[in-house]
Amino acid sequence: MTSRRILLVTAALLGLSAPLAHAQAKLKVAAIYTVPFEQQWVSRIHKALKAAESRGEIEYKATENVANADYERVAREYATQGNQLIVGEAFGVEAAIRKVAKDFPKVGFLMGSSGKPQAPNFSVFDNYIQEPSYLAGMVAGGMTQSGKIGMVGGFPIPEVNRLMHAFMAGAREVNPKVQFSVTFINSWFDPPKAKEAAFAMIDKGADILYAERFGVSDAAKERGKLAVGNVIDTQAQYPDTVIASALWHMEPSIDRALQLVKAGKFAAEDYGVYSTMKHQGASLAPLGTFEKKVPAELKAKVDAKQKAIQGGTFAVKVDDSQPKAAFN
Template identity: 45%
Template sequence: MSDFRPSHVLRKCAAIGAVAVLAIASACGGATGESDATDDGDSSKPLIYGAFATPLEEPWDGAIHAALMEAKEDGTIRYKYVDNLNTADKMERGLRDIAGNEKPDAIIGDAFAAEEAVRKVAAEFPDTPFAFGSGEKPVAPNMSVFDNWLQDPAYLAGMLSGSLTKSNTLGVVAAMPIPEVNRIVNAYVAGAKSVNPDVTVKVSFINSFFDPAAAKQAAAAQIGAGADVMFAEREGVIAAAEDADIPVIGMMVDQKSDAPKHVATSLLWHMRPTVDAIVEQATSKPAAEDLGEFSFMINEGSELAPLNADIVGGIPEDLITKIEAKKSEIMDGSFVTPVDESAPAGSIDVSKD
């Protein structure tokens, strides 16, 4: 059987190790989240500080943390972090404390729920590079932005799902209808319809970046309505798919270990190219850059995890070949996944039910 593998050895190692890293991280994080255990004390290396809005069990921030841990293990940086800064006030106080007292060489995190707070503190410390996941623009002199551009692996995952479904109904549970989520969901839908024009894709938004219970409940409702393949854009969906004994697509890191007989593959976000760009700022001078291109699949910033043929129902060999061929077209530039950031057709906000 042919094998759908990441194309770059370093990226492959990062993806395989990410779940283990997150398991370690969750033990270090928690309510306060701060962990000094990752700092080896070597002042010749730049100190990078992670400031995360969610617990690190949430895959989006977990992917950033995994890349920073990898850079730390490579001896490139010193690394400290705090997680669960889940309100704008907490984020603002946390960033001001980090920048003023820890004096890191750069701060990296996510600003989607606290854009104004992050930018306010960045302006107060113009000599410290800030690089945050954001839907807004960079701000001179020191506020860079990035995002997870996963439309390519999402399209491939959609092809897989559209081919595996027997009911012609797929389910997606996602955070909220904002551009960076919409483009992933829409690419998944487009991939599914490219191989199965008759497929219906149910999309539910839970209006939260981290609410596993709500996500699981929304997934169970979709499964009850006929969905027989799920896309876990949010944490909690895999558990529902495992309970229902159906295939599911993971998100951000390779989530196969969460349900080895049910996770068919995962969208992988390789943050290391972005981290390396931020470290370069930390060792030179602050900048205001859009670092989004470092997450593109063609730049090895995103990928589809190895296809898991051992899932319930299996994955046919000819389907693996078809997905490999489309991946090659993406990587050589002959196919460009459409970027559609509008709200997916027919989507619902289950948080209002």
């Protein structure tokens, strides 16, 4: 038997073949973030990709704090380096990153975006977590003593606006007389500015704050008020402050994209639905340290509404318009 035949027989006995070996090769994935890894929104994407990396599915590279002016350059570098999937956010760089996607049609792009998918390879997603935001609003509406809730957001874009509207609607379901104050700090990561905005609301009577941005819970903690978290659960850091949180889980979206890239079937698609409760892309965090502080009647209402959402008998309204509210 020739050496070549021996090698072929050995490979067959071991169950190896060229296609199988290729299928098991790690995908090369890169991510580009305009803010630090620890920022709420980015941290969820980074976490999902790190999980895939730890499973041995991908080779993962990521760059944080990329200025908008440098975004296109970094994206082109990653594309030319053989990365098969590039993940990030297109907010503020829509035209630039879509141009890169056109120039690299064989590379998959999965970008947080307020826009539509772009054939053949530009998919979009967002933190479509209005359902748990509604539930968190119910908790806040039932817990406020002053009847005033302050809300601090980054930018008034659809992805933020819809969460605020859902939160407000949930609060009003259990407390129709509740009042709101809404402020946008025009930054995705400026904790000191968010903190100052929260202080101003507390000075006007707010006893619960919606912490869409980092810094708000710090203000609540310092003034002995309550806060509701967004995207991530920070109750461990604020055990006496953060009463509830609407959580985002990016794993369903990332895992779907990886499967499609691996199968050679990645295409332009809107991944928004994979961030809903139906697909385990969102959830209301456990009450944890507030489990015994939230009235049983209120918890029962929240549980019933959650079951209605998951059962498809109640749909949270999606309102992308900028919320405008202020109490005196």
